[in-house]
Amino acid sequence: MRVLLVYPIFPSTFWSYEKILALVDRKVLLPPLGLVTVAAILPQEWQFKLVDRNIRAATEEEWAWADMVIFSAMIVQKQDLLAQIREAKKRGKLVALGGPYP
Known part of the structure; x- marks a missing residue:
């Protein structure tokens, strides 16, 4: 089994720590x-x-390579998580979810 582990995008919120990350x-x-x-x-x-x-x-190569896609997300990542789930299902991949949100 080839598994693609995907962590969704954090939108620009308190949880994204954008200003701190830029400093370091x-x-x-x-x-x-x-x-x-x-x-x-x-x-x-x-x-x-x-x-x-x-x-x-x-990448396209990573999507093609994977048999299954596993996601972990928090509620602030919901928008990108749902978009990535749709993409995985469109490509016929098995999907598993976990983390504080799902």
Whole structure:
């Protein structure tokens, strides 16, 4: 099983920490540890790729590569999460959700 782990975009809110990130010259505060933990408990013969959409979008090659897409999100990420779920389903991918929002 080839799994694409996707962390949705944070909109410009308190939770995006935009001003602090600019001060320290970073794009994100922390890696999406929930998705990394999920990958650690799934069968290790599976293959994983991680995409944090706050850094970059998934490529066409990554979408084509994946059998399944797993998302983790908070409610502030709802808009991008739903858009990415629609994209995954349009491409015929299995979808799993987790995190504080879903």
